[in-house]
Amino acid sequence: MCGLCGVLGTEDHWTDAADNAAAFGGGVRPRRQERLYRVALVNKVLAHYGFKLSDWQGSSYVLTTRTGRSEMIDHLAALWPAVERLAARPCDPLDGALVAALVRDH
Amino acid sequence: MTANETLIPVNVITGFLGSGKTTLLQRLLASPRLANTAVLINEFGEVGLDHLLLKRVDTETVVLQSGCVCCTIRSDLTEAMRDLFGKRERGEIPPFDRLAIETTGLADPAPIVFTLMAEPVIRHHFRLGNIIATVDAVNGALHLADNPETEKQVAVADRLVLTKTDMCSVEQARLMKDTLRRLNPSAPICESAVDDIDPDALLANDLYDPTTKSDEVRRWLRDEARNGAARGDGHALDVNRHDRKIRAFCLTYDQPLDWTAFGIWLTMLLHAHGEKVLRVKGLLNVIDAPTPVVIHGVQHVIHSPVHLERWPDGDHRSRIVFIVRDLEQADIERSLAAFNRLGDVERRVA
Helix, strand or coil: CCCCCCCCCCCCCCCCCHHHHHHHCCCCCCHHHHHHHHHHHHHHHHHHHCCEEEEECCCEEEEECCCCCEEEECCHHHHHHHHHHHHCCCCCCCCHHHHHHHHHHC | CCCHHHCEEEEEEEECCCCCHHHHHHHHHHCHHHCCEEEEECCHHHHCCHHHEEEEEECCEEEECCCCEEEECCCCHHHHHHHHHHHHHCCCCCCCCEEEEECCCCCCCHHHHHHHHHCCCHHHCEEEEEEEEEEECCCHHHHHHHCHHHHHHHHHCCEEEEECHHHCCHHHHHHHHHHHHHHCCCCCEEECCCCCCCHHHHHCCCCCCCCCHHHHHHHHHHHHHHHHHHHCCCCCCCCCCCCCCEEEEEEEECCCECHHHHHHHHHHHHHHHCCCEEEEEEEECECCCCCCEEEEEECCEECCCEECCCCCCCCCCEEEEEEEECCCHHHHHHHHHHHHCCCHHHHHHC
16 A cells, blocks of 8 residues: 555556546556556656666556666655655656756656 | 535635635625624634624533634644534534634645545534635735735635735736636636625635536636737746746647546645645646536646536647646646557557
8 A cells, every 4th residue: 555645556546547437437558558658758857867667467567666676656646756766856847957858858 | 426416515714824815704704694604713812703793502612693603723723623513413513514714824725625525523514615815006016025824825825815905006916816817817807805705706706616616617717818829829937037937837738638648647746846836726627528528626736636527618639727836737747648659559459
């Protein structure tokens, strides 16, 4: 169970469209595709911290640092505290430097 | 998960000490229209139910003449809810189809919302209905100025009940209502001293009821637009000059939103600023979704997205209402815009 929000690893997370297909009128990618797409987008953000995320067996993710440290992540909400801890710096989408980097690079 | 229609909706009634929350509860409990409702309150003595009593089930549970079940919360809300449901299943109390919970004076509704969504037993029997906050017209300004919890209760409420307007001037009541609208542009305000308290209007017609959610969304968009115009073209108005600044604003997007990017962005925002994001409410035009998607969150707890059959009107742009403390609208807007473009390349190739 994620200590921060109590969500069990197998429970729906609100960000998973495939698990909430009815909310989107059915217009969702298959689960696997959605996960790969999510990983691709997250990695554009994580590049700012020198980290990388990969899908693990379609049920979890693995976060890896530049120095090779890695950590299992159950869902998005658990990702950011881990990034902040491993990077030893704040992880904030309002950070001007991050936003500028995203705009510049994409 | 069970279809929403069969889950019992839960109303959370909050309000500062002395804000008239107890009086509101007394009026609700005395209403014959509360027959199908169970109410969890802090203390029987506070509300004074003796004249309404039909029978006592046990030390914590009574049934009122209207058929309403009233129960005290011993120590733990989750336990009280499970216990109440158990009694319902065994036929020891009438089969209520609505539950109202009174919080303590300074309580934060977010943990209750979280319990409704995540607690393994509770989430299969109950769902969130709406959040109601009482505010005292006489002392409310002081409560708001001195207590961040009061501001938060107002900001996350779906319904606001302004009490004691018969004990202050018309001007004071008007000023209080303006303050409340600035803090929370889309919650209807009723005056308990003047208006008839209709339990159905207060407790029902919520965002998660499949038959009423469209009306609820339509109403808060209309109220948000009206109050936004009064504020002057998208500029958020500072509620007070103290260090804590609550801002309510609505972001509008012409381009459809990338749901995956949105989830990445919002989880990151709530990680960094969860305690400052009091409320998020959005009607979203999501890429590849043929129908609008409603999102709603109370602080760091985001409810599962809700389906809407059709757009409330011809305006199909995404609109997201934020009620935040100490965050700048421009920063949020810029940040979301940047994140929403993350998938541009992948989507073009796909």
